[in-house]
Amino acid sequence: MPYVTxxxxxxxxxxxxxxxxxxxxxxxxxxxxxPDGKVIDIDPAGALIRDPDGKVVDIxxxxxxxxxxxxxxxxxxxxxxxxxxxxxPGTTVLYDARNPGSRGPGRPKLGVTAREVTxxxxxxxxxxxxxxGASVALRKLVEAASRDxxxxxxxxxxxxxxxxxxxxxxxxGFEEAxxxxxxxxxxxxxxxxxxxxxxxxxxxxxxxxxxxxxxxx
Numbered sequence: 001m002p003y004v005t006x007x008x009x010x011x012x013x014x015x016x017x018x019x020x021x022x023x024x025x026x027x028x029x030x031x032x033x034x035p036d037g038k039v040i041d042i043d044p045a046g047a048l049i050r051d052p053d054g055k056v057v058d059i060x061x062x063x064x065x066x067x068x069x070x071x072x073x074x075x076x077x078x079x080x081x082x083x084x085x086x087x088x089p090g091t092t093v094l095y096d097a098r099n100p101g102s103r104g105p106g107r108p109k110l111g112v113t114a115r116e117v118t119x120x121x122x123x124x125x126x127x128x129x130x131x132x133g134a135s136v137a138l139r140k141l142v143e144a145a146s147r148d149x150x151x152x153x154x155x156x157x158x159x160x161x162x163x164x165x166x167x168x169x170x171x172x173g174f175e176e177a178x179x180x181x182x183x184x185x186x187x188x189x190x191x192x193x194x195x196x197x198x199x200x201x202x203x204x205x206x207x208x209x210x211x212x213x214x215x216x217x
Contacts (some may be wrong), residue, residue: 005032006167009197018067018088024085025064036155037162037207059083156210157181163207167200183209186212197215 004014005023007030012023017032017040026028032040061072061080071087072080119127130137161178168174177192189208193201 002188004197004203005030006203007031009167009200011199011203014204016088018065018071019085021065022071022085022088025210031166035159037159037166039166093197153211154202155169156207160204160208164204168196168204171196171200181208181211184212192201 002014003017003020005012005020005027007027012027012135014020020032020040024032034040058147059072059080060080061069064072064083068083068088073082073084073086075081124134127134127137160181164174164178164181171193172195173192177189180186180189180192189212193204196204
């Protein structure tokens with residue numbers, strides 16, 4: 001589930017985080033929602049200078065999110081005059097994913113990140129005895145847990161609830177819709193959100209899709 005930007009009840013766009021940030025910067029008051037349904041505060045800190053009518057007249061590049069550095073458009077003096085959304089991070093990744101032949105030679109990077117983990121001595125002893133050592137064993141355990149259907153279902157349910165609470169907490173049928181969501185009642189859930197703003201309803205249905213089984217009413 002990608003990041004998505006909403007202004008009031010209207011979906012502005014979605015995709016990689018940098019793209020969502022672009023939409024939020026260009027639309028004061030917009031909210032970015034992550035895959036977990038939480039609101040992300042990008043804190044633009046006045047990066048876009050606007051006239052009284054709201055038109056962008058200048059851009060303070062020092063206050064822009066770092067992900068946008070490669071998308072800045074400058075004039076002949078070097079002043080930043082615009083942001084090119086087509087150059088935001090994520091565009092190349094999406095293109096390469098659809099055209100595997102365009103990738104360069106060599107083994108892809110795994111993106112492994114080092115973090116501190118605190119365990120009891122017996123836990124370390126068990127991990128050390130596993131094939132490949134502690135790091136490999138931990139990765140396998142995390143992968144297995146992340147693929148657990150029940151865990152994925154619970155995560156999707158909680159993410160949908162967070163998004164609905166932020167965007168539709170005052171909509172008619174909200175409480176009944178959330179009861180249906182947690183009870184796994186697809187038809188009742190859809191009935192309760194039928195009159196909600198179209199963009200909010202559509203995104204919520206997409207977020208909640210993994211919660212319901214095919215045989216649930």
